[in-house]
Amino acid sequence: MHLRRPFVLAASGALIAAVCTTTTAQAQPTTPNAVPDAQTLAVSAAAGLVASRPAALHASADDVFLAQKAISATNGLKYIPYERSYKGLAVVGGDFVVATDSTGQVLGTSVAQDQTINLATTTAKVSKDAAETTARQQLSAVESISPAQQVVYALGTPTLAWKTTVVGRDAEGPSRLDVIVDAATGKVLRTQEHVMNGDGTSAYNRPNPVHLDTTVSGSTYSLKDPNLTNVSCQDAANNTTFSGPDDLWGNGNATSRETGCVDALFAAQTEKKMLTQWLGRNGFDGSGGGWPIRVGLNDQNAYYDGSQVQIGKNTAGQWISSLDVVAHELGHGIDDHTPGGISGAGTQEFVADVFGASTEWFANEPSGGDVPDFLVGETINLVGSGPIRNMYNPSALGDKNCYDSSVPNGEVHAAAGPGNHWFYLLAEGTNPTNGQPTSTTCNSSTITGLGVQSALKIFYNAMLLKTSSSSYLKYRTWTLTAAKNLFPGSCTEFNTVKAAWDAISVPAQSADPTCSATGTVTVSNPGNQSTVTGASVNLPLSASGGTAPYTWSATGLPAGLSISSSTGTISGTATTAGTSNVTVTATDSAGKPGTASFSWTVGTTGGCSGQKIANGGFESGATSWTGTTGSIGQWGSQGQAAHGGTYSSWLDGYGTTHTESIAQSVSIPAGCHASLTFYLHIDTAETTTSTAYDKLTVTNGSATLGSYSNLNKASGYVLKTIDVSSAAGGTLALKFTGTEDSSLQTSFVIDDVAVTLS
Numbered sequence: 001m002h003l004r005r006p007f008v009l010a011a012s013g014a015l016i017a018a019v020c021t022t023t024t025a026q027a028q029p030t031t032p033n034a035v036p037d038a039q040t041l042a043v044s045a046a047a048g049l050v051a052s053r054p055a056a057l058h059a060s061a062d063d064v065f066l067a068q069k070a071i072s073a074t075n076g077l078k079y080i081p082y083e084r085s086y087k088g089l090a091v092v093g094g095d096f097v098v099a100t101d102s103t104g105q106v107l108g109t110s111v112a113q114d115q116t117i118n119l120a121t122t123t124a125k126v127s128k129d130a131a132e133t134t135a136r137q138q139l140s141a142v143e144s145i146s147p148a149q150q151v152v153y154a155l156g157t158p159t160l161a162w163k164t165t166v167v168g169r170d171a172e173g174p175s176r177l178d179v180i181v182d183a184a185t186g187k188v189l190r191t192q193e194h195v196m197n198g199d200g201t202s203a204y205n206r207p208n209p210v211h212l213d214t215t216v217s218g219s220t221y222s223l224k225d226p227n228l229t230n231v232s233c234q235d236a237a238n239n240t241t242f243s244g245p246d247d248l249w250g251n252g253n254a255t256s257r258e259t260g261c262v263d264a265l266f267a268a269q270t271e272k273k274m275l276t277q278w279l280g281r282n283g284f285d286g287s288g289g290g291w292p293i294r295v296g297l298n299d300q301n302a303y304y305d306g307s308q309v310q311i312g313k314n315t316a317g318q319w320i321s322s323l324d325v326v327a328h329e330l331g332h333g334i335d336d337h338t339p340g341g342i343s344g345a346g347t348q349e350f351v352a353d354v355f356g357a358s359t360e361w362f363a364n365e366p367s368g369g370d371v372p373d374f375l376v377g378e379t380i381n382l383v384g385s386g387p388i389r390n391m392y393n394p395s396a397l398g399d400k401n402c403y404d405s406s407v408p409n410g411e412v413h414a415a416a417g418p419g420n421h422w423f424y425l426l427a428e429g430t431n432p433t434n435g436q437p438t439s440t441t442c443n444s445s446t447i448t449g450l451g452v453q454s455a456l457k458i459f460y461n462a463m464l465l466k467t468s469s470s471s472y473l474k475y476r477t478w479t480l481t482a483a484k485n486l487f488p489g490s491c492t493e494f495n496t497v498k499a500a501w502d503a504i505s506v507p508a509q510s511a512d513p514t515c516s517a518t519g520t521v522t523v524s525n526p527g528n529q530s531t532v533t534g535a536s537v538n539l540p541l542s543a544s545g546g547t548a549p550y551t552w553s554a555t556g557l558p559a560g561l562s563i564s565s566s567t568g569t570i571s572g573t574a575t576t577a578g579t580s581n582v583t584v585t586a587t588d589s590a591g592k593p594g595t596a597s598f599s600w601t602v603g604t605t606g607g608c609s610g611q612k613i614a615n616g617g618f619e620s621g622a623t624s625w626t627g628t629t630g631s632i633g634q635w636g637s638q639g640q641a642a643h644g645g646t647y648s649s650w651l652d653g654y655g656t657t658h659t660e661s662i663a664q665s666v667s668i669p670a671g672c673h674a675s676l677t678f679y680l681h682i683d684t685a686e687t688t689t690s691t692a693y694d695k696l697t698v699t700n701g702s703a704t705l706g707s708y709s710n711l712n713k714a715s716g717y718v719l720k721t722i723d724v725s726s727a728a729g730g731t732l733a734l735k736f737t738g739t740e741d742s743s744l745q746t747s748f749v750i751d752d753v754a755v756t757l758s
């Protein structure tokens with residue numbers, strides 16, 4: 001089955017919400033931008049570092065390190081988590097992470113432990129039974145307890161301890177609690193809750209019907225994700241996945257469990273797409289999987305407990321599976337399955353809220369649906385008073401806007417206030433221009449936000465540096481480090497992260513990195529220009545690297561032309577014939593310049609000859625191209641040979657919703673004939689012979705020059721020729737845009753692009 005059109009059923013005069021579903025076999029998406037052997041490089045670089053036992057690890061002679069599965073993120077970053085043992089005993093708080101860049105160079109380490117272990121004895125004074133008795137006393141009702149294991153507890157002064165897990169209930173509901181007991185004194189050193197309680201809303205998603213990926217077996221359909229291991233939506237009464245004879249689900253009424261599951265699975269699949277597209281993460285657990293979601297908890301609550309998500313109801317009996325509630329609970333699962341486990345010291349709920357809000361922004365639903373915001377559970381009617389948390393002004397709902405030393409020991413949901421406020425300032429700033437509310441700071445500073453996507457990327461990469469010693473103070477250091485790792489050569493993101501922490505009163509830490517814009521400013525070269533005497537000119541230039549904003553200047557411009565110092569656009573009317581050598585300079589906010597030089601001919605004919613595209617065969621990599629320049633590379637080893645040379649641009653090929661583009665602008669003198677030629681190869685996993693699901697468009701500004709799709713698949717390259725003479729007397733803003741739908745890959749491979757004048 002490969003359905004894409006929505007089904008809408010009308011019954012009893014009322015419109016009943018149904019769902020549009022895609023039922024697929026396991027797709028095998030290709031990854032055109034993966035760097036060969038990057039994983040191997042990263043793992044061996046980390047192993048080399050660890051083997052050298054640097055001081056940062058606080059390694060004793062009796063420590064043994066065990067690498068865990070490496071985690072890939074965007075921008076070529078890799079994170080290799082490690083666990084530690086001491087004389088054969090597991091070390092709680094012995095964990096650390098090694099981060100590496102796209103070339104396999106070690107960027108740094110993140111280490112939980114701050115003292116070297118040196119125990120006088122590994123013989124416990126407190127018995128195993130006594131430790132288990134103490135652990136049981138931490139819950140009001142105990143269902144089971146795991147046998148206590150001897151460990152070293154190394155958060156603080158390393159201590160011999162017993163570790164066990166008790167399952168049962170406490171005052172807040174279900175509990176699965178790790179308890180660590182001092183093996184010398186019998187005191188509780190630390191507890192760690194694994195059941196994450198949340199709250200929710202009963203909002204519907206729009207537009208209806210919503211699209212779900214489901215599974216079919218024989219003639220029975222089920223609400224089981226076909227691409228994510230272990231993710232389904234079930235009735236909590238019997239833990240049975242909803243199934244039926246057709247692929248239509250729910251009735252639009254939130255008191256129906258099946259409808260609750262429609263919204264829950266939709267939320268999970270939306271969040272999963274965000275993890276893939278924004279963060280490069282493979283599923284909720286990082287290994288392509290997640291947990292069953294069970295609708296029907298008889299409580300005004302929702303929770304994640306390490307093996308499932310349970311969804312309860314509001315006082316009107318509506319199941320509370322809204323985007324932000326479900327994404328929050330699954331956010332706890334992501335936290336649980338990143339290095340260091342569930343975040344501590346008052347940060348766990350803020351971590352989950354970040355995923356809840358970001359998922360709403362990724363979904364970006366229209367009005368009438370769950371319109372993106374920075375409120376948590378805004379349509380909940382639990383007590384009839386709207387949202388349960390406010391990220392731009394936490395104090396509006398009774399939580400703290402600013403961090404202080406009492407926050408880590410406060411109630412976990414209230415403790416989310418300062419962190420939520422930090423995320424809002426990082427994403428939106430103090431005075432957003434997109435209609436979001438203003439936000440005050442605790443130090444009267446003003447901040448320009450980076451946008452939700454960059455903010456989440458920074459936060460998630462900080463989570464990949466997380467250790468078991470997590471706290472607000474540690475997150476400050478980790479997010480600053482993540483901003484540097486993600487945006488090398490730029491301090492804009494780093495400075496915004498820092499300003500946002502300062503703005504909520506999380507103090508500077510001695511471990512905080514510093515940023516100086518060591519990266520160079522690069523001006524993308526527009527190529528040699530030709531203009532007819534008396535013609536008007538509009539040539540926008542762009543720069544990257546360093547610290548924005550840039551200040552622009554130019555030397556050698558033809559008479560009548562000038563450059564805007566703020567935007568970098570050259571404009572005016574070329575009045576005098578001749579050839580000039582132009583150098584444009586962009587200077588970043590730290591005073592670092594970048595330049596580009598080209599010639600500019602002004603004349604009566606403009607010269608109707610020659611080829612205008614720079615690096616049209618991509619053999620100089622991304623030079624002269626803008627857009628998804630990661631699509632440009634040597635893809636021969638991945639089955640995509642170039643047409644000429646070894647480089648080409650490979651757009652799409654993921655089998656998930658994806659848009660990639662490359663662009664280059666050239667000026668075409670007035671009166672010239674101009675011909676665009678390029679070689680195009682298309683392969684696809686789509687089998688349809690009638691529907692264009694995945695498309696490549698070739699455009700000049702808003703004008704479409706050519707359009708291709710999965711229907712044009714062919715084994716080799718095909719030469720395409722398009723007359724672009726209509727651009728004469730101005731700029732040809734050439735752009736190739738590949739757009740994929742949610743399943744079945746289509747690859748558009750482009751090479752040897754030329755614009756020839758005659």
Ligand SMILES: [Ca+2]
Pocket residue numbers: 324357360372373374375376377378
């Ligand atoms: Ca919300």
Ligand SMILES: [Ca+2]
Pocket residue numbers: 617618619642643644645646647648751752
């Ligand atoms: Ca080539």
Ligand SMILES: [Ca+2]
Pocket residue numbers: 655686693694740741742743744745746
């Ligand atoms: Ca497709």
Ligand SMILES: [Zn+2]
Pocket residue numbers: 196197198199328329332348349352
């Ligand atoms: Zn929570």
